[in-house]
Amino acid sequence: GGSPAPTGTKAGTGSEAAGKDTSAVATGKLIVGFDQAYPPYGYVGDDGEFTGFDLDLARAVAEKNGWTVELNPIDWDAKDTLLNSGAINCIWNGFTMEGREDDYSFSKPYMLNKQVIVVKKDSGITSEADLAGKNVITQVDSAAWDVLKGDQADLAATFGALETRPDYNTAFTELASGATDAVACDLSIAQYQLATNPGAYLQLDQALSTENYAVGLKKGDTATGDKISQALKELYEEGTIEKLCKKYEKDGLSFENWILK
Amino acid sequence: MVTLLGSGFVTSLAIFAFTLVGALPLGIPIALMRMSRVVPVRLVARAYISIMRGTPLMLQMFAVYFAPYHLFGIQLSPDSKWQACLVAFILNYAGYFAEIYRSGIQSIPQGQYEAAEVLGYSRTQTFMRIILPQVAKRIMPALGNEVITLVKDTSLAFSIGVAEMFSTAKALVAAQRTMIPFGIAAAIYWAFNFLVEVAVGRIEKKMDYYRD
C-alpha cells in the first residue's frame, strides 16, 4: 500500500519521510513484537507455540480486521528501534501506557494492572513501612521500577537498596534464597508465584500503583490504534474476552480487570 | 521442550557454521594487512580489529541491522535480520581470528621465510605452502577457544530477533518457572562444544606427525 504517513507531524523519528508506511492499516499485516518470556501475556507454551493472553487477543483482533498476523519475539532492549524501523508495527505484551505517552501512540487501555510487593512469609514484613532499610529488587525496565523511581520515589528512598534483575525468575529465586528481602512486580506475576509456592510468600496489601495496559504503536499511527480499540470492544461484547480471561485465570488473570467496555 | 530447544539449536548451528565459513578465511587477509609494512594498510587493519574486538557484538549487530534504515531509510524485510546477523558475526569473528593468525605467523622462525624466499616462492606461495600449514598446528588450541566462544555467542543473535536456542531456553524458563531449560541448554551447548573439542583435538593429533 502507498497511503501517506499517518497524522501527527511531531512524530519523533526523523527518517520517517524516507520510509514507507508500515502500519497494520496500510499493509494489512499486524506484526506483533513481544517478549516471549512474559507469561501469561506472551510466552512459549508446552506445545512450543507462542501463546498468552495478549497474543490471543492480537490474533482475534487481526481476524476481525482482516489482517494477517505475524508474531515476532523480540529482545526487549531493541523494541524501540524495531518499531521505528518497521520490523514490527505494534508492541502487545502487557505493555503499560503510563509514562510512555510521549513515545508511542496507543490503542485505548484495555486492562487494569497493579504493581505489588512480595516478601517471604516468615520475614516479619507486613506493610510498606516494614520495608525500611530492606533490599528490594525488581525486573529491569519494568513498570514496577518506573513506579518506584517515579510516584513512589519517597517509599523507595526508605529501602536499604533498590536493584534490578534481568528477569523476575532470577528475582524470585533470590527472594527464596534470602539474597533479597522483597520483590516488586506485576500483580499477575505475584499471584502466580503465590499460587505455585503455597505458604512461602506474602503479598503486601497495599499496591504501589494501578495502571493500564494498552497496545503500543509507532508514534503517529493512530489509525491502527483506533482499529484495534474498536475490535477489542467488539470482542468484549461477543463474550470472547471473558472466555480468554478464564483460560488464563490460573496464571493470575482476572476478568474484573478488563476495562475496555 | 527438548524438541523446542532442538529447533533453536538448529538456528544456533547455522549461525555457527556460516560464521566459521566466512570468518576463518576472512581473518587471513586481515592478519596479513595487520602485519603489512605499508603504514596506512596496517593502521586500517588495526582499527578494524580494534573496533570489532573492542565493541560488543550485540551493538555491532544493531548497527549492521539498522544501518540501512537509519542511513538510507531502506525498510527492513523479515529476511534482513538473518543477513544482518551473519554479516555482523562474520565481521566480528574475523577480527578475533586475525589476531590468532598473527600470533601463529609471527612465531614461525625467520629461517622458514628465508628458505622460501631464496627458493623463489612468491609471498602468497610462501604463506599458503610454508607458513600457513605450520601456523595451523600452532594456533589450534587458541582457535578452539574462539570457536567454542562462538558457539555460545550465537545467543546474541536474539538481540535482533533471531530466535536461537538460548533465547528459547530463556522463554521456557519464564513460562515454566524452572531452571531446567537452562540446564538442558547448557547440556546441549556442552555436548556440541565437546564435539568441537574432539574435532580440534583430532586435527591437532593429525598435525602431530612433525615437530619443529
Place this chain on the structure above:
Amino acid sequence: MVTLLGSGFVTSLAIFAFTLVGALPLGIPIALMRMSRVVPVRLVARAYISIMRGTPLMLQMFAVYFAPYHLFGIQLSPDSKWQACLVAFILNYAGYFAEIYRSGIQSIPQGQYEAAEVLGYSRTQTFMRIILPQVAKRIMPALGNEVITLVKDTSLAFSIGVAEMFSTAKALVAAQRTMIPFGIAAAIYWAFNFLVEVAVGRIEKKMDYYRD
C-alpha cells in the same frame, strides 16, 4: 547519563581486574595438568576446561550463586552475588587461559626442554625460567583476544544482578528510548579495549628483543 555509565564502568573494571588477577595464574596449573602424563590428572583438567568453556558463563554464574542455597539450604546474603560473580568469572576464564598457555607451551621446540633437562633444571624451574618467558611472547595476541572478550563479558554479571556498565546502558536505552547510551557504552568499551591493546602491544614490543 555519562556519570551513571561511569559508575557502572567502575564495576565492570573491578570484575575485569579481579578476574585477570585470579584467572591468569590459575590457568597455568590447569594447562600443566591438561598436558600431564598421568591420565586421571589429564582427564580432570580436560573435563574442567571442557565444562568451563563449553557452557555459558551466565549459567555458571547462576550455578555458583544459587548452589549454596539449592544444595545446602544456606541463606544467601546480598554480598554473595558479588562473590559468586567473581568466582564464576575466574573459574571460567582460567579454562580459556589454560588452553592458550597450552598452545604456547607446545610450540616451544623440544630442544629447549632438552637443554634445560640436561642442565638439571627441575620441571618447575624449566617452566618458570625457560618456557614461560618464551610462551609469553608467543601467546600475547591470543591472550589479547581473550582479555578483550573479558572486558565485554563483564556485562554478563548482570544476570545475577551485578549492575555493571552495559546493563546500566540498557536501562538508560529503555528509559530514554534512544540508542545513545549504547553508543556511549560502546565508546567506553572501545576506549578501554584500546588501552588493553596498547598495553598488549607494548608488552609484545618489549619482548621483541629476541627471535627464535
Place this chain on the structure above:
Amino acid sequence: MRIVKRAEEMMATARPVVKLENAYKAFGGTPVLQGISIEVCPGEVVAIIGPSGGGKSTLLRCMTLLETLDQGSLTYGDIDVVIPGADGSAVYGTSDTLALARQRFGLVFQQFNLFPHMTVMRNIIDAPLVVQGRDRAEVERQARALIQDMGLEGCEEKVPYQLSGGQRQRASIARALCMNPQVLFFDEPTSALDPELTGEVLKVLRQLAAEDITMIVVTHEMSFAREVADRVVFIDEGCVVEEGSAEQVIGNPSEERTREFLLRSLT
C-alpha cells in the same frame, strides 16, 4: 677428473655470473662488511674462508638478498640487482628484478631451514613444481637421483625432525640443487658431515662444477677448500684480506693475517 680452471683464465673468457662491488653492511652501528668486492665467473668454484664472526655468512646473505646492503652494487649476469645511488647508498631493483635474480642462485643454509611439515621428498620437489612450474615426473626423477647422490635413500618419506644432523644437511643440499641454479651458495656445507660424506658431497660439488654450475662455498675445512675450490678468498673483519688459488692462499699465504689464521688451525 678434476677440472682445473684458474681464476685469471676464466675472467678473460666470460662475463661474471655474479659480481659484488664495494659492499658495506653494518648491524646497529657495528660494521660487518667493510668494502668487499667479489666477482665469480661461470663454472668457477670459490671458497670463502676466515675466522668466525668475520662476516662470511653476512656476505652470503647479502648476495642472496636476505640482508640488504648499506652500500655497494650487485649484478647477476645481465641483471643489475643493486646499484649505488647518488649519495652512495645501495639502491635495489624492482621486485621483478629481484625475483628474476633469485632464479639464478640457490643457497644451502648453515642451519638447513628445511620445511618441518614436509617430507624430504616434498621438501625437494615442492619449489620446482610450484615456483618453476615444471613437469612432475621430471622433477621427481631428478629428486630421486639427487637423493641417491646424497645417500638419503630410505629417508624420502621422513620429516626433518626424524633425520640425523648430516641427513638434514644433505636434504637441504638436494633441495637447492633441484632448482637447477646457475650459482649455488653454500654456508658450511660439510659442517655436520662425517668425513665419508664430506667426500661424497665433494664429489657432487665437483660434478656440479663440471656441469658449469658456479659455486661459492663458505667453509672452515681447509682440506675441503683446497680440494674443491678454483679460488680461495680469505675474509676477516669484513674485508678481503687475500685471494687467489687454493695452493696460493692456503699453501703459501702472502698476508701475515692469513698465515696466522692457518697456523693456529689444525690442518
Place this chain on the structure above:
Amino acid sequence: MRIVKRAEEMMATARPVVKLENAYKAFGGTPVLQGISIEVCPGEVVAIIGPSGGGKSTLLRCMTLLETLDQGSLTYGDIDVVIPGADGSAVYGTSDTLALARQRFGLVFQQFNLFPHMTVMRNIIDAPLVVQGRDRAEVERQARALIQDMGLEGCEEKVPYQLSGGQRQRASIARALCMNPQVLFFDEPTSALDPELTGEVLKVLRQLAAEDITMIVVTHEMSFAREVADRVVFIDEGCVVEEGSAEQVIGNPSEERTREFLLRSLT
C-alpha cells in the same frame, strides 16, 4: 703438554665414571642402537666416530637421559641409572636418582639449543645460579673466564639470534662447562667452527682433560679425534665396530668397515 693416557692403563686404576652396557634402542621398529657397550674412566677423552645415521647422536642422547633405552644398563660412578629388568627391558631409577646423575654430566648439543630469550651471559650463569645455587660473584667470575677462553668477548650481552654460527656453538660449550660436570658429552663440537677456533676449542678440551674431566665427543673430524682422544670408538649401524687408541683405530684400523670409512674420507 698433552697427557697421554691409555685406555687400558686407566681401566685398571679407577672405576668408570660412566658405563653403558648392552644398549638397545629402536625408533618405531627401526633399530638404531644394537647392543652397544661403552665404559669411560675418569679423565679419559673418548671420541666417537662413524658414518652419518650410524647412531652416534642417539647414543649420546640415551647416555644423557634424553632418550630412554629399550634394553641395557647405565651407571654413573656409584649411581645405577638404568638396570636391566627381569624380562631384559630397561628399568629406570627414581627421578631423584636421575637428577643426581644429571649433576654429573653436561651436554653440548649439535643444534646448540641456547635459550633465545637470555643473553649469552645469562645463558651461561643461569643454571649454576638456579640449579646449583652457587654464589653469584663466583659464577660470574667463572663465566667471564669461559667467555674469554671461548673468544666470546663483546658478545656477553647479545642474545643468540645475534650471534654467528660459531659464536653460538662456543656459547653453548661455555654454558655446559660452567656447570663443572664430571663428564662432558659433545655432539660435534667443532662442526660450526673454523680451523682457528677448532684449535682453540681443542685447547680448552685438553685443559679440561688435564683437570680430570671426562669427555665423550662425537666428531667427524678425524684430525680432531686424533688430537684430543685417548680412545676412539667407531660406530656403524648401531654397533661398536672397532675401538682402541686413536693411532690404532684411525691410523691402522683392523676392521674392513673402518678402513673403508676412513679411506673414503678426505683426511
